[in-house]
Amino acid sequence: MAEFMIKLEEVHKSFGELHVLRGIELDIAKGEVACVLGPSGSGKSTLLRCINLLEPPDSGRILLEGTEITAGRGKNPYGVDYVRRRVGMVFQQFNLFPHKSAIANVSLAQRTVLGRGEGEARTKAAGLLKRVGLADKLDEYPDRLSGGQQQRVAIARALAMDPHVMLFDEVTSALDPELIKEVLDVMRELADEGMTMIVVTHEMGFARDVGDRVVFMDEGVIVEEGPAKQVIDSPSEERTKRFLGLVLEH
């Protein structure tokens, strides 16, 4: 087995009375693409948000490249900044900075967080925007870009930090249908280049073709996981079958 990029042990998370994650155990290998499926409210997004400590888990351990990142806050030498420099995240609602152009969106954190000079940051940003097919949109502001273009800027913005892992939180769910493919194509390329990715998605085709592994969640637990094609084509758990029946019907 390849070395672990991320390892979750018995992770729990509640919001008040709502017990969202109920003991998650998960290993993600370096270079692996894991697609997380499940009905809404099953805890998929919370799982991602726990991994980059946007929502610190209530209990359990999360290891990133062998380093525990959930050790007591304050005492932990590997604080949230350590984690977030290594874990990139892309959101359903893009969350681009609306007061900054595409290239400034991709440059900002390079400069403030990594201390790169303006020239270096812009060169890197321009290269990444070109890579996601937006070479002609460098100076456009987010409100002039389509949803698919905004989401590709958001991917470039996360990649600019040279992350070791990328988290994708339903990144195509807010897009018009004709814009979904351009975003999935970028993610597919990224997967082909060997990026470790955890992808929360409702795109079954993407999960089946690009995912190495599919993790099916329901009600805060992992119900079933395994090789992508196997889980999607012949699920063994009843809940997985029912969910896939509902999404694949139409």
Next chain:
Amino acid sequence: MDVIIEQYFDVSIWTDNFDAIIEGFWQTIQLSIIGGVLALTWGLVLALLRQLPGRAMAPVRGVTIAYIDAFRGIPMLLVLLLVSGSLGAFASEGTIPDSIGIPRWFGKPDPFWYGIIALTITYGAYMAEVYRAGIEAVPSGQMEAARSLGMNHRQAMSRVIVPQAVRKVIPPLLNDFIALMKDTSLVSVIGFAEVVQVGRDVQSETFNSSALTLGAIFFLIFTIPLARLVDYLIARQQRRVGRAGAGGPAEPAPAGAAGTGQTGGPV
């Protein structure tokens, strides 16, 4: 009718006292601009202190909230009298140096600076609330995106949240500035010769109010265009929001999916 015109619009009173009234209004302008800039700055500092995250900062947030509540609830005239009366008294007792207790910085008399201090204290509290509304109007996804890129709270605030918040609250800040400009007239109470004080002096000498009317006209020359500017900026903002809503999902939709609505973590 003639009586009214003579009482309020006597041209000979205006021409006789024009220089004094203009000089008084110039003092009003200086109070407004220096007080306005300091209140805008102090208000932002207060708003940022109020937004500091984490349990360790709870006392700072508490003190800031208490300050804002207190000085929004006290008449500025009372603050002015407290400042002007007490600072001078402390200085004469030797508790604080004269240069602070009886400030005569940059050649301006001490009532001017007492006025500036009172304006800053009071309007800083008002403006802090305006900034807070702006900061809270920035979608939570902005802070999450900034934090997920590795920015710390300070970087996220200064580079992402505050620039967006300030754009949103320029109109209400300008409204507060108009109110501040009018409240500079309170400084006449402690004997500072701004435009209202000059007008009162002329009024008590001549039993004619025309000098005060001219002061009012000077105020309107500034406050009416500012009010129109506020209206224009608000209308422009609303057009923008309308366009963003029609042009696609530029503004984050209300959180509906799992996880996206649950914020409040230490982002």
